[in-house]
Amino acid sequence: MSSVVQAQQGNIGIDKISIQEAVDTLSKQYGKVIIVRDLGNKSITLKVVSGFDSVLNALNASLAGSGYQATENIQNTIVIEKVVTDELPSNLQGKTLNKEGAGIEKIVVTAHKSDKSMQDLATSISVLSGDNLSRNNINNVFNMSDKIPSFVVSSVQGYRPTISIRGVGNEIPDNAGTKQAVAYHVDGVFMVNDYALLADLQDIERVELTRGPDGTVYGNSSTGGALNVITKRPELSETYGFAEAAMGSYQQRELKAMLNLPLSNTIATRVAVSHRENEGYTENLALDNYRLDDVDNQTFRAQVSWQPDDNLSLLLQHQYFKSDTHGPALKGGFDTKSTDPRVVYHDTAEFYNLSTAVTSLHLDWTLDFAKLNSIFSKQKYDMGRKFDIDRSDLTANDPAPLQMTGVLDLLGEAPIPQFVGNLRQIDHSNTAEINLVSEPNESGIEWVVGAFWLDTQIFSRTSNFVDDGRDGQPLNETIAGPNVFANNADIDFINSDFRNFKSHALFGQLSYPLIEDLNITAGLRYTKNQFEDERCSYNCVPTREPISSNPSESNNNLTGKFGLDYRWSQQNMTYFTLANGIKPAGSNSSVDIRFFPEVFEQETLVAYEIGNKSDLFDKKVRLNVAGFYYDYKDYLFESSGIGRFDSGASNIPKAEVYGIEMESEIIIHDNLTLNVSLSMMDSKIIEGREAIDRAVAENLTVGLIIDGASSDEINAIRESTAQDLTGNKLAKIPKTAANIRLNHFIEMNNGLFETSLGYTFRDEYFSRVFNSSQRDIVPSYHLYNLNLSYTPYSEKWNVAVNVQNLFDKVAIASRHTDTFGLGFTSDQYLSPRIITLKGRYNF
Structure with a gap:
C-alpha cells in the first residue's frame, strides 16, 4: 500500500502502524471523529487488515488481541478503549461477580485453532476456567470425571487412566500399544500417553472439552473428542x-x-x-x-x-x-x-x-x-x-x-x-x-x-x-x-x-x-x-x-x-x-x-x-x-x-x-x-x-x-x-x-x-x-x-x-x-x- 490506510470505498484497510497514526489518517480521509481512551504510555501496533466496508470493522479487526476495541455511539463518534471485563481489583480477577445489569460473560476459546467465542462455535464444547478448577479443588483430569456432561474418567487397576466422552474411550488400556479415543492436549501439544492425565494441573488459564471426531482441525485425530x-x-x-x-x-x-x-x-x-x-x-x-x-x-x-x-x-x-x-x-x-x-x-x-x-x-x-x-x-x-x-x-x-x-x-x-x-x-x-x-x-x-x-x-x-x-x-x-x-x-x-x-x-x-x-x-x-x-x-x-x-x-x-x-x-x-x-x-x-x-x-x-x-x-x-x-x-x-x-x-x-x-x-x-x-x-x-x-x-x-x-x-x-x-x-x-x-x-x-x-x-x-x-x-x-x-x-x-x-x-x-x-x-x-x-x- 502507498499509504498507511487504504481509502477505496468497500476496501478499507490498515497497514501495520501505530494506533495514533491510524486514527489521524482515518479521521482525515473519512471525516470521522475517533477518540482513544485509556492508552496512557502504552504503544499499540495495529495488525494488517484489508477488504472492510467500514472504518469501525477495519479498526476492530486490526485491534483483535490487543485488549482494546472500537465502538460507535449515536453521534457517529468512534471510541477506542480497553475491553471491559469487570471492575474488580486485580486480586479479584477470575471471580464471577456480575456488575449491575451485566450479562453472562463472553468465553473465548481456541478449540478450532483461532480465538472465537464459545457461543459462535458450531460444535458441542464445554469450558472450565482455572478459577473454577481451584474452586472445585480439581487437581488433575481424573477429578473432572462427571463434572462435565458425557465425560467419564476411569482407570485400569488404578494405574492407567482412560477418558470416555459419550461412551467413546479406550476399553483395552492395559495393552500399551493401544491409542486413546479422546485426544489430550496441553497448550496444543498432543500428549501421546494416557499417563499424562495423572499430572497435576498448575497455573491453568482454562480447560476446553470438545465432543465428537475432530480430525479436520486437530493434528492428532480422535473419534471421541479432545x-x-x-x-x-x-x-x-x-x-x-x-x-x-x-x-x-x-x-x-x-x-x-x-x-x-x-x-x-x-x-x-x-x-x-x-x-x-x-x-x-x-x-x-x-x-x-x-x-x-x-x-x-x-x-x-x-x-x-x-x-x-x-x-x-x-x-x-x-x-x-x-x-x-x-x-x-x-x-x-x-x-x-x-x-x-x-x-x-x-x-x-x-x-x-x-x-x-x-x-x-x-x-x-x-x-x-x-x-x-x-x-x-x-x-x-x-x-x-x-x-x-x-x-x-x-x-x-x-x-x-x-x-x-x-x-x-x-x-x-x-x-x-x-x-x-x-x-x-x-x-x-x-x-x-x-x-x-x-x-x-x-x-x-x-x-x-x-x-x-x-x-x-x-x-x-x-x-x-x-x-x-x-x-x-x-x-x-x-x-x-x-x-x-x-x-x-x-x-x-x-x-x-x-x-x-x-x-x-x-x-x-x-x-x-x-x-x-x-x-x-x-x-x-x-x-x-x-x-x-x-x-x-x-x-x-x-x-x-x-x-x-x-x-x-x-x-x-x-x-x-x-x-x-x-x-x-x-x-x-x-x-x-x-x-x-x-x-x-x-x-x-x-x-x-x-x-x-x-x-x-x-x-x-x-x-x-x-x-x-x-x-x-x-x-x-x-x-x-x-x-x-x-x-x-x-x-x-x-x-x-x-x-x-x-x-x-x-x-x-x-x-x-x-x-x-x-x-x-x-x-x-x-x-x-x-x-x-x-x-x-x-x-x-x-x-x-x-x-x-x-x-x-x-x-x-x-x-x-x-x-x-x-x-x-x-x-x-x-x-x-x-x-x-x-x-x-x-x-x-x-x-x-x-x-x-x-x-x-x-x-x-x-x-x-x-x-x-x-x-x-x-x-x-x-x-x-x-x-x-x-x-x-x-x-x-x-x-x-x-x-x-x-x-x-x-x-x-x-x-x-x-x-x-x-x-x-x-x-x-x-x-x-x-x-x-x-x-x-x-x-x-x-x-x-x-x-x-x-x-x-x-x-
Whole structure:
C-alpha cells in the first residue's frame, strides 16, 4: 500500500502502524471523529487488515488481541478503549461477580485453532476456567470425571487412566500399544500417553472439552473428542506472581508458587511449581504403617517467551511431573476381613511411580493473509508399579474364604494363592504440528490447513508371580540363572515388548457463508498410521528371548466433516454436523483364532449431531443443548481366550450410542448465579460377537486345575463359557449425569465473600460390555461439594475453605475386572470427605 490506510470505498484497510497514526489518517480521509481512551504510555501496533466496508470493522479487526476495541455511539463518534471485563481489583480477577445489569460473560476459546467465542462455535464444547478448577479443588483430569456432561474418567487397576466422552474411550488400556479415543492436549501439544492425565494441573488459564471426531482441525485425530488444557503464558507487562499453601484432612499439604518475570521488552519467563501430598485415604492393615490412595506429587513448568513484535512470538516450554506413592487402594477379590471400603488387607508392599517430561517449542507468526502456528515436542513417560493381584493377605495355607456348596466352581471355595504383578513401561515420543489459520475478514470465510507427525516408541516389561503349586510359602520373585523358569516355579509369565507407532496426516477445514446468517463447513483429513511391534511373550528371559512375534500393519484413511449453522439472531444459533473418525489398529501378545486375532481392526465412528446455543433474557441465561447419534463399527474390547493365559483385544462389528446434553448458566441476581449441566445417554450392541469373560472361566475351571485335569478338559470348559454380546450395552455410559452449582457473592466493606455449593449425580453404568450383574454394574452416587472464600479489596491475599464429598458418601469411581490372572474384580473409590484450608498471597 502507498499509504498507511487504504481509502477505496468497500476496501478499507490498515497497514501495520501505530494506533495514533491510524486514527489521524482515518479521521482525515473519512471525516470521522475517533477518540482513544485509556492508552496512557502504552504503544499499540495495529495488525494488517484489508477488504472492510467500514472504518469501525477495519479498526476492530486490526485491534483483535490487543485488549482494546472500537465502538460507535449515536453521534457517529468512534471510541477506542480497553475491553471491559469487570471492575474488580486485580486480586479479584477470575471471580464471577456480575456488575449491575451485566450479562453472562463472553468465553473465548481456541478449540478450532483461532480465538472465537464459545457461543459462535458450531460444535458441542464445554469450558472450565482455572478459577473454577481451584474452586472445585480439581487437581488433575481424573477429578473432572462427571463434572462435565458425557465425560467419564476411569482407570485400569488404578494405574492407567482412560477418558470416555459419550461412551467413546479406550476399553483395552492395559495393552500399551493401544491409542486413546479422546485426544489430550496441553497448550496444543498432543500428549501421546494416557499417563499424562495423572499430572497435576498448575497455573491453568482454562480447560476446553470438545465432543465428537475432530480430525479436520486437530493434528492428532480422535473419534471421541479432545480435552485441551491451556496454561497461562509469560507476559511482558510486569513482574508478578503468587505463593499458595494448603493443609487439610489425611495430612494433606500443598505448596504452589508462580513467578512471571519480564527480562526485557521482548523476552519474558514464567515458572510454576507445586508439591502436593497426603498420607492416603485407605488403611492397609496387612502391613504396618502402609496406607494406600496416598499422594506425593511434584510439578514443575518453565516457559521462556520471545515476542520481538506484535506478529511473532516464540515459546519454549518444559513440563515435568513426578509421583512416588504406594498406589491406589483396590477393594475387591477375596479381601473379606473388613467391609469398610477404606480398609484393605494386601500382603504385598505395592507401589506406583510415574514421571513425565515434555519439552515443546511453539511458534506463532501472523502473516499478511493468515496465522502460522507450529508446535514441536519431545516427550518421555516412565512408569513402574507393583500390584497385589489377589487383593488379599490370604495364602494357599489359609482356609478358603467361601464355604463350598456342591462342586468346586467358585474361586473363593478354594484357598487363594498369592499373586503379584510387576510392570515397567517407558515411552519416548516426538510430535510436530503445523497449522495455517485464516485471519478475520469481511467475507466471513474461515479456513485452517495443517500437517501432523508422530513417532512413538514404547518398551514394556511385565513379570507376574503366583503360588501355582499352592504351597503357601512367600513368593520367590527372583529372575536369574541360565534357565530362568526352571529355577523359579513361582514365575507366572514374563512379557517384554517393543512397540513403534508412527502417524502422519494432512488436514483442512473451510467455513463459508452461503447466505446471510447461514454457514456451511466442510473438512477433509488424510492419515497414515503404521506400527511395528516386537513381542517376547510369556516365557521371555532377561535378554528378551525368544521373540514370539513381529506383528505390523499400515493403514491409510480418509475422514471428514460436514456442517451447517444458522444464526437466528446475535444470541441464538442452530447447527448440524456429520463427521467420522478412526482409532488405529494394534496387536495382541497372543492369538486365539475364535476370540481375538494377532492384529485387531481399526475402530470407526460416524457421528451425527444437532445443537442449539442461546443467550436469553438480555444475556442473563445461557442455554446450550446438543443431541447426537453415533454409528460405531469395530468397537474395541478385551476378551479372554480358550487358553488360560490368553487374552486380547477384539472388535464388535456394530453398535450405537445416542443421547442429549444440556449446559446452562443463569444470573439469578447480580450476586447469585446458577450453573446446571445434564447428560442422558444410552447404547446398544447391534451386531455382537462371542467372547469369554475371564472371571466366569476362572471360576468354572478352578476345581479342574486343582485336581490336575488336562489342558484339553480345562480348555473345553473355558470355551463353553463364551457368550454372544449382541444386545448388550457398551461400557462407561451412565444413563443420566447431572451437575448443579450455586455461586453466591457478598460484597462486604473490605472484600468479597463467595459461597459455592455443588451437587453431582452419576447414574449407574456397566464397566464392561459383558454386562455382568454380579461384577460390571458401577453403582450410582450423589455427592455435594462446598467452597467458601474471602478476598479483600485492598490486599493481595485471599483464603478459602473447600469441602469435597461434604456428607462423606461412599462412591465408586472405577470398577475393573482383570483380563489376566484370576479375573478378580475390584473397585477404586472416590475420596472421602476432605476439608482443605487454602491461602494465597499475590505479589
